[in-house]
Structures are given as C-alpha cells and as structure tokens.
Amino acid sequence: MKAAYINSFGGPEQIQYGDMPKPVPAADEILVRNRIIGVGKPDFLVRSGNDPYLAKSLPGLIIGNESAGIAEEVGPEVKGIKPGDKVAVLNATGCGSHAEYSCSKEQYVIKLPDGVEPEMVPGVLNLQVAYALLFDAGRLGEGDSMYISGAAGGIGTTMVQMAKTSGIRVIASASNEEKCAVLEQLGADTVFNYKEKDEKEIVLSATNGVGADVIYDQTAGKELAGKFDYLADFGQIILYNWLNGSPELPQLETIVKRAWHAQAIRSFSFHVYDNKLERRLSNAAKCFDMIRRGNVRPYVCKDFPLEEARAAHELLDSGSAIGKIIMHP
Ligand SMILES: NC(=O)c1ccc[n+]([C@@H]2O[C@H](COP(=O)([O-])OP(=O)(O)OC[C@H]3O[C@@H](n4cnc5c(N)ncnc54)[C@H](OP(=O)(O)O)[C@@H]3O)[C@@H](O)[C@H]2O)c1
Structure with missing residues (x-):
C-alpha cells in the first residue's frame, strides 16, 4: 500500500511517500481502507519527536492520528464493527493513519451512523x-x-x-x-x-x-x-x-x-476519556448527529493527495491554516 512515513524525527522534509506493507489486523483490530485522512497538531508532535507519551519505532514509522473510511477486515475478537461499515478512526498510538490502510483496536474505531459519510468527518479528534x-x-x-x-x-x-x-x-x-x-x-x-x-x-x-x-x-x-x-x-x-x-x-x-x-x-x-469508552462514544454520537443534521460542517482548509503529505505538514507547521487540513489516498 502507499503511505507517508518517516525514518527520522524532524520537520516535514523527513516525510517520505512510498510503498509499505499493508497491515494485518490482530484479533482485536480492524483494518480500515481510509477515504479521508486528517492532519493536525498530534501529527506534528509525533513527526517532530515531541510526543512524550507514545513510544515510537523508527525507521519506517507511518505517521497519522486520524482518518475515516470503510472497515475492510475485522479480527475474531471484534464485536461491534463488521466489514463494510463506515467508520472514523482516532488512533491512540498517534500513528498509522497517513496511509491507504490502517489497523486500529476496536475502541478507537467508531461506526458512523446512517447519513454520515467518511468524507463528512475529516477530523474526528x-x-x-x-x-x-x-x-x-x-x-x-x-x-x-x-x-x-x-x-x-x-x-x-x-x-x-x-x-x-x-x-x-x-x-x-x-x-x-x-x-x-x-x-x-x-x-x-x-x-x-x-x-x-x-x-x-x-x-x-x-x-x-x-x-x-x-x-x-x-x-x-x-x-x-x-x-x-x-x-x-x-x-x-x-x-x-x-x-x-x-x-x-x-x-x-x-x-x-x-x-x-x-x-x-x-x-x-x-x-480524561482514556478509560471512559462509553462516554467518548456517546459524545461521538452527538457530534455525528450535528453533522448529519447539517448543523456542523467541518471547515476544510485544503485537501491534499496523500503523496503530498510533506506539503500538508508544511502548511500545518506554517500556522496559516484555517480549519482542518485533510488528505486523501
Ligand atoms: N487539551 C487537549 O486535550 C487538546 C487536544 C487536542 C488539541 N489541543 C490543543 O488545541 C489547540 C487547537 O488545536 P487545533 O488542532 O485546532 O490546532 P490548529 O488547527 O493548528 O489551530 C491552532 C490555532 O491556534 C492559534 N495559535 C495561538 N497561538 C499559537 C501559537 N503560538 N502557535 C500556533 N498557533 C497558535 C492559531 O490561530 P491564530 O493565528 O489566530 O493565533 C491557530 O489557528 C492546540 O493548541 C492543540 O494543541 C488540546
């Protein structure tokens, strides 16, 4: 699959684009075919090596904290999501989303309700x-x-x-x-x-x-x-x-x-929500409802193809972005 990854921490110039192995879901994971990828502050922290909470392994680290798309494959322990479901993903690891496919544990994958397409949720965080x-x-x-x-x-x-x-x-x-x-x-x-x-x-x-x-x-x-x-x-x-x-x-x-x-x-x-899954999901449902009703339309600054991840991060670092920066594979 195509992905944006880094071999060293640093600025946007560290971002490479190329072929990486397609991830295989563990028993409690879901493989998502990403249709839209959010770019935000947590990605800056991981890319620059400034996130003290997450252990990262270089080289070949696929960056990216959030995305939305279609569940393609689910591990045998996954209960609430099935292949074909539309989902939004917030990766607790802070990594993996700047790619055509990403794997996440079930608690970080939220099923989208009817009437909400992945493209309507460019930044679940x-x-x-x-x-x-x-x-x-x-x-x-x-x-x-x-x-x-x-x-x-x-x-x-x-x-x-x-x-x-x-x-x-x-x-x-x-x-x-x-x-x-x-x-x-x-x-x-x-x-x-x-x-x-x-x-x-x-x-x-x-x-x-x-x-x-x-x-x-x-x-x-x-x-x-x-x-x-x-x-x-x-x-x-x-x-x-x-x-x-x-x-x-x-x-x-x-x-x-x-x-x-x-x-x-x-x-x-x-x-604060790390151990409050029900509350986080209930909040997410209210957010999606505002989107479904058209009361909230995430303001998109610029949509980049994934291969231009470096340019997307340059815009992120510039401080001139208005609203949300997104990418699509
Ligand atoms: N507490 C949490 O759990 C949590 C979770 C996620 C994000 N955050 C924080 O929430 C804030 C907003 O996140 P976001 O994703 O919306 O970020 P964003 O899209 O990059 O927007 C940040 C805004 O902050 C303003 N700003 C003020 N001082 C700044 C500075 N010194 N450097 C850069 N920007 C500055 C900028 O507007 P002006 O140019 O108008 O000043 C910019 O529009 C960030 O500070 C982020 O770290 C907190």
Whole structure:
C-alpha cells in the first residue's frame, strides 16, 4: 500500500511517500481502507519527536492520528464493527493513519451512523475535543457566552459551529483578517483581531460588562491571570494548552482573592476519556448527529493527495491554516 512515513524525527522534509506493507489486523483490530485522512497538531508532535507519551519505532514509522473510511477486515475478537461499515478512526498510538490502510483496536474505531459519510468527518479528534470542551468541561448551554482566542484552527472552527447550533453566544478572535472573516462566516457573534484590539474591552462590551461564562485559553503564560477580569461570576477559564508557557503563579491566590466572583479555572486534556469508552462514544454520537443534521460542517482548509503529505505538514507547521487540513489516498 502507499503511505507517508518517516525514518527520522524532524520537520516535514523527513516525510517520505512510498510503498509499505499493508497491515494485518490482530484479533482485536480492524483494518480500515481510509477515504479521508486528517492532519493536525498530534501529527506534528509525533513527526517532530515531541510526543512524550507514545513510544515510537523508527525507521519506517507511518505517521497519522486520524482518518475515516470503510472497515475492510475485522479480527475474531471484534464485536461491534463488521466489514463494510463506515467508520472514523482516532488512533491512540498517534500513528498509522497517513496511509491507504490502517489497523486500529476496536475502541478507537467508531461506526458512523446512517447519513454520515467518511468524507463528512475529516477530523474526528477535532469534533470530539470541541464537544468535550464545550459541554463536558465548559458545561455551556443555551444563553451562555464563551470567548475563544486563536479560534480559526480545526478545534476552534468546530467549537464555533457547535456553540452556535446550541444557542451559545460566541465571541471569537484570531491573528489576522482572513481568519476573522471565516469566524464571521461560521456564525460567531463577535469577532476581532486580537493583535489589534483589546481582548478585555471587547469581551466586556460584548457581554454588557458581565464577562464571558467560559474563556477558552490555549496559551496560558503570564497573561492568564488578567483573564479573570473579563470572566463572569461563576465563570470558568478552561486551559487546553500552554503555548506561551506555564501559567504564571500565583493563580490560586488570584482566584481565592476574588471569591465574591466565584470564578474557577479548569485544566483539560482529552486523555480524561482514556478509560471512559462509553462516554467518548456517546459524545461521538452527538457530534455525528450535528453533522448529519447539517448543523456542523467541518471547515476544510485544503485537501491534499496523500503523496503530498510533506506539503500538508508544511502548511500545518506554517500556522496559516484555517480549519482542518485533510488528505486523501
Ligand atoms: N487539551 C487537549 O486535550 C487538546 C487536544 C487536542 C488539541 N489541543 C490543543 O488545541 C489547540 C487547537 O488545536 P487545533 O488542532 O485546532 O490546532 P490548529 O488547527 O493548528 O489551530 C491552532 C490555532 O491556534 C492559534 N495559535 C495561538 N497561538 C499559537 C501559537 N503560538 N502557535 C500556533 N498557533 C497558535 C492559531 O490561530 P491564530 O493565528 O489566530 O493565533 C491557530 O489557528 C492546540 O493548541 C492543540 O494543541 C488540546
């Protein structure tokens, strides 16, 4: 089969494209013929050798975390998937998806419901993380408000759509006008360029001075403490990455001293679902339902043929992508 693989960790230039052995499913695995392949941050981490959680063997490592396609063969211990089923795959190993075929254990293969084609699910991780951030971590509901910065990525664009279809007021920002235009197109209520406008001023003005019920933050660093000033009473900041470094202390003291606002901070990792298969599947079913009803349409930045995996990763690393980068075999 054709695949994109690496022999050394590093930049996109390490990616090779060529023939690799077609995988054979173990007793508890499913062989999937991939029809669409997602490219995202976890692939950057694995490719560059920066994922501390996953053991990888070089050379000949097929990278790729997610895909969707058709189950072609199933091992004898597989119970819920049969050949011919349409499926989405989120590989816990972080590897294997940048290929015509991939093998995964049953718990990482999710059957798609009728009315949802593999091509409609280019990034199952984006969908599931977006859903989890909004509804499990954020516990947002109709009439609530949220603010997300750097919102034009795969997760952010999905969150904006999911929030809008759920009656949540969305304030979103990005680093340039092109990204802002897409956020507006996706229905965000208030959009601004965070490099040019003052975040606190805009969020307070968009919420009549009350602040957002949830602020989603992927940067942390020294700016984090100031965000409590535009968080609503009973509101929470949800940290889902630390792009600008560790949150600067004393965070706890900041919160305690503002007890009359009853605010909170939550740190979130999708790994919270590692041993919660039923909940993860139930969340996935809700995501697929939003897709089936047409309320969420993953925003695709660019679709590359698999043989151009290197170019897809160059776009990923450039930071200029808007929405989801995809490939097809
Ligand atoms: N906690 C979890 O379990 C979990 C799971 C998956 C992903 N994540 C994290 O969620 C975030 C979004 O993921 P994604 O797949 O949507 O990523 P993505 O498509 O690459 O989008 C990331 C967005 O972040 C913004 N950004 C802000 N500061 C940045 C920086 N220093 N470097 C690069 N981008 C920066 C960019 O927008 P601007 O140019 O507008 O700033 C970009 O649009 C990432 O930080 C990812 O690591 C967390």
